[in-house]
Amino acid sequence: MSDALAVDPAEAEIGTRRVKQRGSGELTIRRLLRDRAALGAFGFVLLLIIFALCAPLVAAATGHGMAQQFRDTGLTSAGIPRGPGHTFLLGTDSLGRDVLVRLAYGARVSLLVGVVASLVAAAIGVTIGTIAGYFGGWADLLLSRVIDLVMSVPFLLCALALVSVRGPSLTLSICVIIFFSWTHIGRVVRSQVLSLRQREFVEAARSLGSGPVSIIVRDVLPNLTVPIVVYTTMMIPSSIVFEATLSFLGLGIVPPAASWGGMLSEALNGSLYMVAWWMVIFPGGILLLTTLAFNILGDGLRDALDPKARRVGFVRLTRRRSSRSARKAAA
Amino acid sequence: MIRLVVTRLVFGAVVLIALSIFVFGLFFIAPGDPARALGGDEASAQLLAQIRHSLGLDDPIYVQYLRFIDNALHGNLGFSYHSQESVLTLIGERIPATASLVLGGVVVWLLIGIPVGVASARSPGSARDRLGQGFTLVGLSFPSFVLGMLMLFVLYFLPRQANFTLFPAGGYAPLSEGIGQWARHLVLPWFTLALVNAAIYARLTRGQLLDVLGEDYIRTARAKGISERRVVYKHGLRSTLTAIITQLGSDVAMLLGGAIITEQVFNLQGVGALAITAVTAQDRPVIIGVVLLGGTFVVVANVIVDILYGLLDPRIRLA
Numbered sequence: 001m002s003d004a005l006a007v008d009p010a011e012a013e014i015g016t017r018r019v020k021q022r023g024s025g026e027l028t029i030r031r032l033l034r035d036r037a038a039l040g041a042f043g044f045v046l047l048l049i050i051f052a053l054c055a056p057l058v059a060a061a062t063g064h065g066m067a068q069q070f071r072d073t074g075l076t077s078a079g080i081p082r083g084p085g086h087t088f089l090l091g092t093d094s095l096g097r098d099v100l101v102r103l104a105y106g107a108r109v110s111l112l113v114g115v116v117a118s119l120v121a122a123a124i125g126v127t128i129g130t131i132a133g134y135f136g137g138w139a140d141l142l143l144s145r146v147i148d149l150v151m152s153v154p155f156l157l158c159a160l161a162l163v164s165v166r167g168p169s170l171t172l173s174i175c176v177i178i179f180f181s182w183t184h185i186g187r188v189v190r191s192q193v194l195s196l197r198q199r200e201f202v203e204a205a206r207s208l209g210s211g212p213v214s215i216i217v218r219d220v221l222p223n224l225t226v227p228i229v230v231y232t233t234m235m236i237p238s239s240i241v242f243e244a245t246l247s248f249l250g251l252g253i254v255p256p257a258a259s260w261g262g263m264l265s266e267a268l269n270g271s272l273y274m275v276a277w278w279m280v281i282f283p284g285g286i287l288l289l290t291t292l293a294f295n296i297l298g299d300g301l302r303d304a305l306d307p308k309a310r311r312v313g314f315v316r317l318t319r320r321r322s323s324r325s326a327r328k329a330a331a
Numbered sequence: 332m333i334r335l336v337v338t339r340l341v342f343g344a345v346v347l348i349a350l351s352i353f354v355f356g357l358f359f360i361a362p363g364d365p366a367r368a369l370g371g372d373e374a375s376a377q378l379l380a381q382i383r384h385s386l387g388l389d390d391p392i393y394v395q396y397l398r399f400i401d402n403a404l405h406g407n408l409g410f411s412y413h414s415q416e417s418v419l420t421l422i423g424e425r426i427p428a429t430a431s432l433v434l435g436g437v438v439v440w441l442l443i444g445i446p447v448g449v450a451s452a453r454s455p456g457s458a459r460d461r462l463g464q465g466f467t468l469v470g471l472s473f474p475s476f477v478l479g480m481l482m483l484f485v486l487y488f489l490p491r492q493a494n495f496t497l498f499p500a501g502g503y504a505p506l507s508e509g510i511g512q513w514a515r516h517l518v519l520p521w522f523t524l525a526l527v528n529a530a531i532y533a534r535l536t537r538g539q540l541l542d543v544l545g546e547d548y549i550r551t552a553r554a555k556g557i558s559e560r561r562v563v564y565k566h567g568l569r570s571t572l573t574a575i576i577t578q579l580g581s582d583v584a585m586l587l588g589g590a591i592i593t594e595q596v597f598n599l600q601g602v603g604a605l606a607i608t609a610v611t612a613q614d615r616p617v618i619i620g621v622v623l624l625g626g627t628f629v630v631v632a633n634v635i636v637d638i639l640y641g642l643l644d645p646r647i648r649l650a
Contacts, residue, residue, distance in 0.1 A: 149346055152346050152584055152629060153346070153350060153626065154588065154629050155585075155588060156587065158350075158622065160591075160606055160610055161357055161618050164618055244476075245588075250611070268476075268596065274484070274488045280481070284477040284480065288472060288473060291471075291472040291474065295471055
């Protein structure tokens with residue numbers, strides 16, 4: 001090292017630079033911070049959460065209640081909704097209600113349903129997937145068939161039948177979404193557990209006398225943090241769209257409570273959106289941006305937590321390039 | 332191969348039985364008394380008992396269930412509470428609209444999804460790939476009813492304001508009115524139904540093809556001097572087809588949901604619209620009929636896909 005210092009100071013500086021040890025958490029955060037799309041998405045989600053939390057403040061600031069109808073000021077004399085303006089920043093809907101205030105309350109519903117349904121569905125999926133993968137045999141056969149069964153049922157039709165009997169409600173929407181969303185993560189976890197079960201460290205734990213519960217909790221599940229986190233994040237946008245769809249079809253949130261899907265369905269009613277574009281653009285836009293943000297965030301998390309998955313594409317890229325240039329050289 | 336088909340058929344039957352128990356149980360334990368609904372509020376206890384007896388409501392549950400299945404298997408799904416028409420006829424009238432929508436939608440999404448995926452996979456990391464990936468991301472995030480309403484606004488309402496009609500506002504034109512009319516009414520619904528799935532297929536095709544293009548036999552094919560086009564489409568895409576077909580099988584169930592939404596946006600009088608009307612009107616026989624027929628359709632489609640899968644991929648057939 002001292003020789004190198006004499007020969008080339010620049011090289012020496014590299015050699016003597018202190019190597020800093022970074023944990024995997026720090027590395028993940030550094031990778032995430034470098035991913036501008038994911039950062040933007042994260043920022044949007046944060047803003048959305050603030051927007052949802054401040055819904056009563058928005059209502060107080062504008063002086064318009066969530067379900068309050070302003071038939072005299074909010075509608076034109078012909079009974080048509082008013083566009084964005086001073087009193088109604090984002091316009092009004094067919095009953096003269098403030099679109100901005102309703103968007104804020106709708107954000108609460110969407111986020112609540114998205115997060116709660118995804119977390120519960122992930123918990124169910126992970127539990128069932130782990131049991132099926134770890135114990136194998138009959139348990140696996142049975143649970144895998146159950147997953148196949150739920151996956152091959154036309155879920156919107158079943159939701160329809162269920163709602164027609166029980167009547168629409170927020171709780172029922174969440175239950176329906178959970179029931180039809182846990183299967184995917186269940187399958188992923190099952191196949192991962194199946195291969196982890198064969199690994200040496202599990203065998204070592206078993207030979208040390210650990211029981212199945214201890215092995216699953218202490219050895220198997222910690223190794224599945226990445227797929228579980230990524231798949232749960234990816235489940236949020238689909239739950240949000242699922243809820244919006246149910247509300248859009250009149251099977252979800254009960255009016256006059258606000259939900260983005262319900263607002264869009266009101267806009268479609270009587271082709272009202274043809275004269276009142278703000279009734280589609282704002283709820284539709286915020287719904288699209290929300291799902292987009294969660295999807296980008298999920299992609300970013302996957303890349304940051306599991307850089308291997310990304311590198312595969314790049315290796316292929318160089319391999320292909322080199323084979324092409326080799327062909328060119330031969331020709 | 333025969334074993335595969337038999338296992339799949341048995342599983343399909345299990346799905347159908349589970350679905351029928353679900354539907355039957357749902358309506359059996361549902362609040363509300365059909366006898367009371369038919370007899371009116373002033374009906375005497377004797378009359379109610381008589382109605383229950385004639386409807387078979389006083390039999391044990393399993394007898395009622397078996398009778399329900401027996402009727403369904405004979406094509407008797409009951410009569411609509413409202414129009415008094417046979418449920419099977421009601422659904423039958425709506426099938427052409429839904430079938431046109433769904434089949435056309437599948438064609439459109441495969442025609443968009445696969446080429447986009449192939450283009451991405453052929454030059455990973457390029458501008459074209461990033462464009463394809465962007466399409467995938469936006470497509471995956473677009474709720475189909477938002478897309479449908481935006482398309483109606485941009486491609487129907489705005490042109491109409493300029494006195495220029497591109498597409499109709501919605502509704503279904505049967506094939507008997509000419510294939511041009513039929514297609515013109517369906518173009519927007521097809522794209523609405525197809526975009527989300529096209530994104531899924533683009534991503535799937537890209538991923539699978541990237542894997543395959545790294546294989547040795549692709550290098551061999553290139554070494555033989557085959558054109559890159561043939562290498563990709565003939566040798567590469569062939570082995571990604573199995574993945575695409577598997578995905579197609581699992582998407583059939585989703586397709587029915589998509590059809591319900593699209594029919595709602597474009598006011599297409601299909602089976603999905605029938606189901607929504609039935610739910611609003613509490614027309615139970617119609618709801619049961621739609622769920623059972625929808626389920627049957629999904630199961631049959633899944634079995635067909637599994638058999639296709641076996642035919643396409645010898646590795647599965649021999650296993």
